[in-house]
Amino acid sequence: MIITDLHIHSQYSRAVSPQMEPPIMAQWAGRKGINLLGSGDFTHPLWLRGLESQLREVNEGIYQLKTVEQIAGGHFAPVNFLITGEISCIYSQGGKIRKIHLVVLIPSFKVAYKINQELEDHGFNLVSDGRPILGFSARDLVELLKGVDKRIAVIPAHIWTPWFGLYGSRSGFDSLAECFGDMGQYIHAIETGLSSDPAMNWQIRELDSRQIVSFSDAHSPQKLGREMTVLKRKDNGDKSFSFADVAEALEDKSGSQWKIAYTVEFYPQEGKYHYSGHRRCGVCQSPEETQKLGTTCPVCGKPLTLGVMHQVQLTVKSPKLKVIEEIDGDGVRWIKSSLAKNRPPYVTLVPLLEVLSESLNCGVSSQKVVNEYNNLTVNLGSELEILLRRKGKEIEKMAGWRVSEAIAKMRGGDINIEPGFDGQFGRVQIFGRQEKQERKQMGLF
Structure with a gap:
């Protein structure tokens, strides 16, 4: 199995822990069970040079730390790295300001340097943030990247997030075609984001031909692995892997030796934008409530931040999908599509x-x-x-x-979850109030 988390950020991105540096990231990835970790932020010159000095290539496009720092008492296999980054495109299209984040997977340091040179030649500032902001359309960025190296993979990030999501309510698009145009043929996978899960995305018809993947978007080592995509080999052959193996599995390319086995999901209700609402006024609404009450805050009259569930329901054109739930021998609930048997299952966990x-x-x-x-x-x-x-x-x-x-x-x-809304994470409650009260009373004796 290749247990991957390919969307993370370095200490050079805004609001990211200074502990997000390769040795600490590798230690925490080992604890989490990850054996292939994205480097994050390859566009930042200082981060890229630091990565190059600390990593050695062990297979085509796959790297490990030159000096492995073991976890005391631990028994974890070495963690592999793949060069990745996230790019923010902000531009005007169709009379609207568009904002979209794209995860980019890179086959080598040489290719990363070529991309950075291309972006600098266009006048973009790569130093101010590990996730650079480009005044470039998503379509044109894909064209530029594919012009540098056809092996590069581009995955729209957290596609339902109100801001910066492909289908986001504030600055997104109605379709892949509207966003990427003729470059849409190179978009083979999308990322769910923390506020949606695969079942929500299975309902979107234009995603039938795209893979659905999940990664953590971690800004600190402790948050690594809160979402992951697990790959498995189709046969019992050599378990070593290359960049091409990973990219082809995420693409579901014909002839690939690897495929997606399952994804590990955050409970989407726990995500920051699952429901609609206005955090300042404490207003949180389900899609049904929003449909009934409207999209204006009943307290202050300002527009609500429309949640992912609301946006999914607006977008769904086909009948509501039924999912199959199966409990395995370890008591783990697996969720599968009732219609598309080729869709990998997923499991939803609390960190x-x-x-x-x-x-x-x-x-x-x-x-x-x-x-x-x-x-x-x-x-x-x-x-x-x-x-x-x-x-x-x-x-x-x-x-x-x-x-x-x-x-x-x-x-x-x-479990019970109070849904997240308007940038506020949801709250997980594993033990109900009655169980907590019983525990409190037991403590009196």
């Missing part, structure tokens, strides 16, 4: 730090939670293995009944 935070009744960054996280990942394996595969008795022995029960409930989808 382990959040599970521990609620189980231990401590803040997600508290020392108690961090210590328990380290204890579990050192002794039971990666976060992904713990959340998906470790037996309840193993988890209970290491961390206690409450943590084991929380993971079991999360695996089966037995």
Whole structure:
């Protein structure tokens, strides 16, 4: 399996942790269960030079740290890197200001330098932000990138986000064709983003011929792997892989030796733009409420930020899709398409730090939670293995009944979530109020 997270940011992007540097990223990727991590921000000259000095090529377009810094007591395989970045295109088209983010996968450092030179020749500033802002249409950027190297892969990022999403309510498009024109033929995959999941995207007819992938868009090491795309080889051949193998799997190219096995999803309700609303006034509306009450804040009269669920329902042209839910032997709920049998399934998880935070009744960054996280990942394996595969008795022995029960409930989808809206993350509640009250009362005896 190739467990990938290819959309991340470096310390050179705005609002990103200074810990987002290769050795720390690799350590956390190992903890998370990731074995192929995007470098992020290849367009930033200082970051690109730093990557080149710290990484060595182990296969075509695949890199590892020259000096592997082991996690104390850990038993994680070396983490591979693939050169990636995200580019922000802001421009006018059809009488509207358009804003769209694109994830770009690059086959080599040589190609990365060529792209950066092309962008600088166009007068773009690559130094001010790891995710550069270009006054360039998405269509023209794809043409430029493909002109540099046909192997480059371009994936529209978090396509439903109100700002910077392909279908975003504030500055997006009605279709791939409207956005990319004749370059749409080179868009083989789209990224769900944290506020949508594959099932929501399965309903969009023009995406029937595109792969649906998910990555974390992490701005700190702890957020790596909150969404991932897992690839598997179609046969029992050599498990080594190259840039071409990854790109072809994400494209679902005929003859590819690898394919998408499944994606790991954030609960979309937890995403910052799942429902419509106005954060300042505390207004949060479901699509049904928005349809009934309108798109204006009832408190202040300003326009609501329309959520992803609302936008999906406006876009869907076909009958509502039915999904198939299957519970495997480990109690994990897998979701599959009822119509498109070729669509990879997905699983929806709550990050382990959040599970521990609620189980231990401590803040997600508290020392108690961090210590328990380290204890579990050192002794039971990666976060992904713990959340998906470790037996309840193993988890209970290491961390206690409450943590084991929380993971079991999360695996089966037995949780409650207050949906996110207008830039505010949703709130996960694994244990209901009654369970918490019972625990509080037990503590009195």
